[in-house]
Every structure is written in structure tokens, then in C-alpha cells.
Amino acid sequence: MKIRGKEGSKGANASQLEKEIGSEQFPANEHYFGLVNFGNTCYCNSVLQALYFCRGFREKVLQYKQQQKNQKKESLLTCLADLFYSIATQKKKVGTIAPKKFITRLRKENAEKKSSSKAAATADNPTVKPDPTWVHEIFQGTLTNETRCLNCETVSSKDEDFLDLSVDVEQNTSITSCLRGFSNTETLCAEHKYYCEVCCSKQEAQKRMRVKKLPQILALHLKRFKYMEHLNRYIKVSYRVVFPLELRLFNTSDDAFNPERLYDLVAVVVHCGSGPNRGHYISIVKSHGFWLLFDDDIVDKIDASQIEEFYGIPSDMQKNSESGYILFYQSRE
């Protein structure tokens, strides 16, 4: 069995990838380009690649590029559109490209926002750009937050939109189970009591969050960086969490609009390493029926059976792992 290793990857250059896929099989109008690392930009590269291979997203970004041709004002989105356009219009099928403009812009905006420097937080940023509505069309779903007052039994529900779901992970579970856990009923008591409008007082209550509207692309963020109070820092949890190539949700609300949506896994952002402040991000994506591994400027074709190497590890002792961090599931219909 071929195990991905740093040395092995470096050896594989772009033309080898072309050979491996085969000129006959190479999908028409498809480009597999690695992204140059500008120093600690692997988190960004990996997310960019994952998004590039989210079908609807790429289409919309390229459309945006066409529409915005004359507009000069630079934004993160125009930089992204330029980058996607530049990949999509390459003459060669494989190679590397430097996402310089995008990175510069991203750094500038991050500095402006003075946002936290955590890779974990930044990694999601490209999906949460200034609000062009098609981003919501693709990624936005709705959660319904039901609370039942244990005193008067009144159930109140409140909807909120999401662009991705952050789920807690547990050892030797599946993403399905983690999602069930996300929607477990929690009891609000003691200092967390809930103000009931009917009782006009703070009461014990039960709360549950379920999915009411399922998005076109479901982005699932596994909470692999956990704050340890006794250590006063974040540590990585490398738990083995399996994720299937096909997914349906069990945690939908009774009035869910499209509860039976069937999803296919299209991309995974993987964190390699032992902690949030070190390590490396890579991504695996599905394109035209086969799987590719993007490691900055290196692109490798991998077998679907190798995906299991990115589930995480069952030993609680070991923190170091190459484990799935963000999963992108695309609706089949």
C-alpha cells in the first residue's frame, strides 16, 4: 500500500500526475494546479483548493469574474475570482501557480480586522466574505433552535442561518454520530437558566438545535483544537472520526424543508501535525470521479481507499496526526 510521505510527494512532479491520470482520462477543461506557499499559507492554499473543486462555488466565482470585469475596486472576492480564472484558463493541464495577490489581500484584511491569528479561525474566512448572495445560496443552511421550558412546557423555536457547522469530535466515532451529538438535547439549569417569556422568569429548560434547511454544500468543521484549561492553551485532538463518501443527516427538524438530501463528499481539508500553532494543511478533493491530494505546490492522484489515512488515530496518547478538519459535502440533486 502506498503511504503518503513527504519524500514521496516531492518526487512527484506535475507531468507525472498527467501521466498517472493518462491523457485519455484527463478531464477536458480541467486543471490541476498546485499553489505556491508564501510561508505559513498552507491553510489558505488547502481551503482554496477545496473551494475550487466545489462545483457550484467555482462556477459562481468565474461568473462573478465575468460580471465584474470593469470594476476596479479590489476586494478579497475579486482576488479570488482572478485566481480561479487564472487556474481555469491555463494552457497546461497541470502545474503550479502563485496566489500572490490573494494572499497579500488576505493578509491586509486580516491585519485590518486584527482578528485572531489562529489558523483555525482564519481557515474558514474565505467562505465568509462580504455578502454576495450566491455564497449564501451555496453554503447557507438554517438551524432551528428549540427550547422547551420545563416549567410551563412551552416550546419556543428560533431559526438561525449557518454557513458551516462546527461539531465536537469524540474518539472512534463517525461524522454522522458527531452530528447527532450536535443536536443532542441539552438541559439549561443553574446559572444557565433560560428566561421563559410565558413564565416571565428564569426557568430550567431543554434546548436542542436541529437542521431545518439543508444547504447545497454542507461544510462541516471538526473541532479538533480544544482549549485545555489546565494547560492554558489549545491542543489538537487527533481522534479517529470516520467520514463516509455519501451522507444524509439524521439531525433534521420535524418541519425540515429538505431533510432527505443526499450528499457526496467532494473535499476535505486535512490538518497534519500535533498542535494548532504548528503543522501543515493539505486538502484532498474529488474531481471527475477520482481523488487528488493538494499539498501546496504538489498535486498527487490518490486512491479512494487512501482516504482512511485521514480519519485520525484511535490512540488517545498520540496527538500528531493527519486528520480531516473541514469536510465539504455537496448535495447530489
Place this chain on the structure above:
Amino acid sequence: MAVQSEGGGKDDLKTHFATREGEYKLMPLSEYSKPTRVAYNGQANPPVKVSFVRVDDGSSSPDRLCFNVGRELYVYVYKGVRKAADLTKPVDKRIYKGTFPTCHDFNTATVSSDSVLLLVGFTLGQVQLIDPIKKEISKLYNEERLIDKTKVTCIKWVPGSHNQFLVAHSSGQMYLYNEELPSGQTPPHYQPFKHGEGFSIFTCKTKSTRNPMYRWVIGQGAINEFAFSPCLRYLAVVSQDGHMRVFNYNSMELVGTMRSYFGGLLCVCWSPDGKYIVTGGEDDLVTVWSFHEKRVICRGHGHRSWVNVVAFDVHTCLVCDEENCEYVSRDVESVAMHNHLQQPNANHVSNSSVNSGLGGIKVRDARSDSSQQNGSHLNSNRNSTEIPVSAGVHYTSYRFGSVGQDTDLCLWELTEDVVKQPCGKIRTPGGLGANTAASGGAIPRSNSVPNNAQKINSVGNDVGHHHTPEGTTHPIQSAVLNATNKFATLSVADRKESQDKKEHKRNFSLASRNSDRVGLLSKSNHVKPVDDAVKLYGTPACPRLDEVPVLEPLVCKKIAHERLTSIVFREECVVTACQEGLVYTWARPGIMNGIMPYCGQLKIDGFG
């Protein structure tokens, strides 16, 4: 990591669990593994599988156990629950280079005191035939990987056959070999032999017969497991494409299909009477499919990750004979007599009557069976070859177990009230589920109520409400099934397509569409890509979540640190294995307390 498995987190592992028949206990001395424990580093290893065989060698320990761990394969004398395992003297031990053993199967038809044939499949596609007792034979099939280069996922002797075996690969292909035939020096040329929806069968195009005799191409992804029905006529195959396909093995016709809720199906087994098939898969569910009705009758949610293995516990299924199960207090002896006549392998018990309301129903419990049939019976229900399909024996409740990647063991009970539920209720187009009705839209008080899932106990209030379990006979049931199907077909236009296969049999109005499909298929010998996951949804092959009951496990216990990869139900015990290569033996209730009347006799050898 060795530290971890020895001490450390050991505390959170269960060493016993109770069901209504009593307590199952882990037997620490009956633990099988490699002779020397080394630090475990087997994440990428193939799952650890176990196979059993009984060798009539006149000794007090006639059972043999085979398991693979990493690149090694071990065969030990299996000493059961009463005697400690002796790991220093394996019957056979093999270490392979470059390729790992993935699965194995003993030939129970040819086993003798000094010889047993063991098939082993490997990660690179090769198959080896060895005799761990004689150690003379060692034949290789697909040695040059000319037949298939991908991992062997499941290997089994064709039940009862002395020389034929089936090998499934992760390429999605399955081959029939004859142990005596040559494999040939060239890649085989195939010619089409038979095909149907989602599968094609080929034979080798050569003058002299060679291996493989047949090549089955099934579905779109890897074949993960297959299982022969107890009557040996049918073969159930589960694949990574989420399908379970049931074939008539001899006529090579597809007789039924099931679809997972989502994701690949990883394991499959038949109920001892051949009426039900249970699968487990990447949807974390176990799914029960009725062979006669060709529909999913229930799902089970208990695992927190993928379900690796499912197996029926033939020894803890409730039986009564056909005519008398509804009557109270049937004489135990005559039940026993009856079953002896009808079912050579049946075993009965007088000491543990279980369900209060139903008289004449006894736990089938092989332990109390004194002597005669043990020999034929010990290779787990999967290997049993002589149980006729429900001839006179009527199961009223089935026990099955499952183990998963969550390191949990679950035990399940399939009872008559579930089995006799009519087919999926008629839904309003808006789809207000049973869940809404059952929970009244409110949040259940208890965390234990799964979302979107009916508790098994609530089932009676829902679909089955109008039918008392005893009163619902099969003809009525199928009429309901028919009507429901027709209704679904008529009212929901977009479901027509997926229904047409079923409709074809009763209603020829849709035949034209069906024959179109056949026509398309016959043009190409390849398996036509089927993207019917969405289409099958809401049909009897893959009902909606609220259309069938969701079972909860009787028992759900964490019993290992590593994902569980095997479970075998034996008369005295349950055997489990995990990825680490540890094979555990769990004594059944009463076995170690000395209260069993036949304890002494069980040590006596020479059965059958």
C-alpha cells in the same frame, strides 16, 4: 501504546454485560493473540478476522481458530471457555512479505482429523490454499495478479463443496475458483454469460477449463462481504456502492435489492431460517431486510460509527413449531422432538422460558443439548450447511449482534411485532413524519430518545396500530404491501421509476420502460452505472427514516480500545476480535457458574 492496552484505560472497558437470559462474562484466560505482545502499530492493517473449524481428532479440544493480524496468520487450538489459551504452541503460524492476509475460511466439508483446507485472501489480490495441520499443501491462485490486482475482501468455500470457492475483491468483482483447476499463465479472456440490473457475469474464453470459472461484476464499488443463505440457494452481496444484492446462486439471477440509508454496506448475514438478512454499514445502522417481502422492515441505531460485522445468534433465537406457537404451554419434550425431526441442528432448552405471554416458546440454547449434533454445528451460523429454510421451525424472535468501529458491541432483538409490521405507511406529500406525531412536536424529555427515530416501543402506537401482531397473517400483509406500493406509485410520480421493477411482476403497464432498460443493458456488457440512491429512496429497498421502525439495541457496550472487526456466536460463548489482534471469548450466562446440567459432558469429545 502497549501500556495503554494493558493498564491505563482498561477500566472503561466492559468485562461483562447482562441480557435477560443472564450475564455474559469475558474470560481473561481465553484471550487469543500473537504469542508475544508488541507495541501495537496496526492502524493501516487489514481488519482482524476469525474463522473456526471443528477437527475430529479425538481430543478434548477439537476446535481450531484462525485469525490474521498484520502480516501474520495464526491457527490455534481453541480451548473454549474452560481452558486457558496456550499461545506458545500455535498449530500453524505464517508471516507474509509484501502482502497481508485479509480473510480466510476453513473447508468444513472435507475436514478430517489430520487435514483441513484453509483459504487465505491477501491485500494484493492473491489467494492461498494451505493445510495448517498437514502443512503439505500450499497452492496459490492469482499469484501473478493476472486475474485481479485488488484486495481480497471476502473469501468462502461454496458451502458443501469440496473444491469450489468464491473470492470477492475491492475491484467490485467476485470470482469462482475450482481448487483443482490451473490458473493459467496469461490473463483470462472473458465472454459474457449473464447480466442484469447492476451486475454481469462472465466465463473464461479458453479451450481447456481454467480458473476463474466465473467472474461476477457487481455494482460500482468494492464488494465488501457476501453470505450464502442457510438453504444454500441464495447469495447476498454487499458493496461499497451502498447496495445489498441477493442472487439466486445457481441461476445467477438477481432476486432482490436493498440500499443503505447512505454510504457503503460493510457486512451481511442471514437469519438461521433464511427469512431475513441483516446488513451493517457506513450509515452507522443495522438494517433488516425481509427476503420474502423484499423490503426493509426495520433499522437499528446504536452504533456511533460504522458497523463492521453483523451475525445472528442462532443459539438465542426464540423458536416454536408452526402449529402450536400461539397456544399456551406446549410440552417441552414434544417441542424438542418435533424440532429434532425437522431441523437436524436445532437445540432446545427447558430451563429458560423467556417471554411471559407466549407459551411454548423456548430459548434455543445449544448448551443444554447433550451430545449428538454438536459436530456439525460449531462453525457459527454462517458456516452451517444443513439448516433447512424454516421447515416446521418457526422463529418468533431473533437475536443478532453487531460490532463496529466505535469499539462497541451491540445485541439486537428482532421480535414478531416488528417483523409483522405492514410496509411503510402512506405519507402525505408534505411529509410530516411519525416522529412529529409521536413526540407531539415537543422535545422529548430524555436524551436517550434518538432524533427522528421511533422507539421500538412506540411502534405499536404508530403503524401497526390497527393490526394486532398475531392477527396479521402473511396474505393480508402482502395485500397491504401491494396496496401501499400501488398507492405510492400512483400518487408520487417521481417514484415510479424506482418502483417499476417491483411493478413489473404484478402490473405490466410499466413494462415498456422496463424493457427499455434491459435493451440498453444488453448493448453493453459492462455494468451500467446506476445512480439510484436518490431514486430508491422512499421505496421498500430504502424507506424513509420514519417509514420503518428504528430498533434500539438490547445491549451496547464498549469492549475494546480498538475498532472491532469480528463477532462469532458459538454455543458456549461469543467470540470477538479487534484491530489490535486480540480475540476475546465471552462465556454465555450460566456457563461458568456450574449450574448448567451438561457442563461435564461438554468436555467430552468425539461428537458426531
